[in-house]
Amino acid sequence: MAYFVDLTLFITGPTYVRPEILEAGKLPVFGHRDKEAKLRLEPAINNLKQIAGVSDDYHVLLIPGTGSDAMEASVRSLISDDEKALAVSVGAFGDLYCKIAQSNGKKVEMLRFPDGQAIDLNVLEQKLFEYKPQVVMFTHNETSSGVMNDVAAVSRLIRKYNALPLVDGVSIFGGAPSHISAGKVAMYSTSTQKCLGLPAGFGIAFVSKDALEKAKKVENKGYTTDILQHAKSSEKFQTMNTTPTQLANQLYVQTEYIVGNEGIPQRFQRHRIMRNLTHNWISSLPAGFELLPDIKYASPSVTCIKVPENFPREELREKMRSHGYLFDSGYREMTIPSIRIGHMGDISIDMLNIYLDFLSKEIASM
Numbered sequence: 001m002a003y004f005v006d007l008t009l010f011i012t013g014p015t016y017v018r019p020e021i022l023e024a025g026k027l028p029v030f031g032h033r034d035k036e037a038k039l040r041l042e043p044a045i046n047n048l049k050q051i052a053g054v055s056d057d058y059h060v061l062l063i064p065g066t067g068s069d070a071m072e073a074s075v076r077s078l079i080s081d082d083e084k085a086l087a088v089s090v091g092a093f094g095d096l097y098c099k100i101a102q103s104n105g106k107k108v109e110m111l112r113f114p115d116g117q118a119i120d121l122n123v124l125e126q127k128l129f130e131y132k133p134q135v136v137m138f139t140h141n142e143t144s145s146g147v148m149n150d151v152a153a154v155s156r157l158i159r160k161y162n163a164l165p166l167v168d169g170v171s172i173f174g175g176a177p178s179h180i181s182a183g184k185v186a187m188y189s190t191s192t193q194k195c196l197g198l199p200a201g202f203g204i205a206f207v208s209k210d211a212l213e214k215a216k217k218v219e220n221k222g223y224t225t226d227i228l229q230h231a232k233s234s235e236k237f238q239t240m241n242t243t244p245t246q247l248a249n250q251l252y253v254q255t256e257y258i259v260g261n262e263g264i265p266q267r268f269q270r271h272r273i274m275r276n277l278t279h280n281w282i283s284s285l286p287a288g289f290e291l292l293p294d295i296k297y298a299s300p301s302v303t304c305i306k307v308p309e310n311f312p313r314e315e316l317r318e319k320m321r322s323h324g325y326l327f328d329s330g331y332r333e334m335t336i337p338s339i340r341i342g343h344m345g346d347i348s349i350d351m352l353n354i355y356l357d358f359l360s361k362e363i364a365s366m
């Protein structure tokens with residue numbers, strides 16, 4: 001299979017997988033109803049709770065699939081057909097949450113902020129007051145623009161208007177605090193292939209007790225999208241449908257490492273350092289390159305950089321490929337031309353520095 005090129009992924013997901021995790025993929029496969037399953041999934045679930053900073057008030061769901069499967073389960077299980085939902089979007093992934101709800105026949109309106117901006121609490125409050133939704137979805141970390149919303153503040157405001165907050169935390173969980181408890185988030189969805197530094201294959205969700213109570217009253221939750229069934233399985237440290245066993249082994253090894261070796265605060269700190277380092281690097285670039293979001297809302301896992309009009313982004317991607325990297329030439333559908341640096345998961349500070357040096361040289365030569 002010599003024609004497969006081994007590129008170091010600096011895109012915003014899937015992310016770089018370190019050799020120890022690739023090695024962990026070789027641990028024994030197991031039967032997902034056998035007692036062997038619990039040996040991996042019990043510690044993995046407990047570690048995930050620590051990374052999320054939640055107590056036993058929250059249930060952890062492991063949904064075979066990806067982050068969008070967890071998001072789909074959240075709308076199927078927590079929005080009744082006669083209810084009103086509000087999707088608060090600051091970019092392409094906020095739009096996606098709205099689309100997931102719409103394509104499941106839910107009544108949903110969108111409150112959209114321009115690309116590069118964060119959720120404005122005053123505008124949201126006015127909308128909550130007028131529209132009176134029962135459920136509100138929003139994005140923790142908008143991957144298209146590198147904007148991080150204040151989960152605790154947004155979620156508390158949603159709770160103040162007696163609605164359930166559903167959060168898409170796909171591109172930040174494992175790289176920054178999730179504020180699930182502080183915001184009383186009803187369901188927080190994420191996946192394995194971004195800040196957790198694993199291959200794709202599980203949607204992971206943290207679900208509150210009141211959300212599980214509500215799900216009992218929602219009809220037509222679907223089969224693989226029923227959070228009550230997923231919660232029942234995860235209580236037994238199993239998954240509802242067949243476990244991707246290789247990934248379960250890797251999840252076990254990686255979460256033990258995060259909690260016991262790297263340390264959770266240290267991991268979050270490393271992400272902040274990589275963000276700051278990337279911001280400094282932007283100021284060394286020629287005129288026309290600038291940080292897209294307001295620095296106050298700049299994400300610790302992905303930095304989005306405005307580039308000059310007609311800058312040859314695809315050409316730069318091919319040049320970086322020749323150095324062994326997969327470069328992110330910006331979110332395709334965004335109208336502002338931009339490039340992104342995915343500094344998340346297991347990318348080290350040294351790896352990032354070397355990568356940014358290559359980028360500087362290539363940009364200077366263009």
Ligand SMILES: *Cc1c(COP(=O)(O)O)cnc(C)c1O
Pocket residue numbers: 013066067068069093139141142143168169170171191
């Ligand atoms: C990547 C991403 C998704 C989609 O996640 P999958 O795991 O690919 O389904 C959703 N939301 C955000 C913010 C993302 O970055």
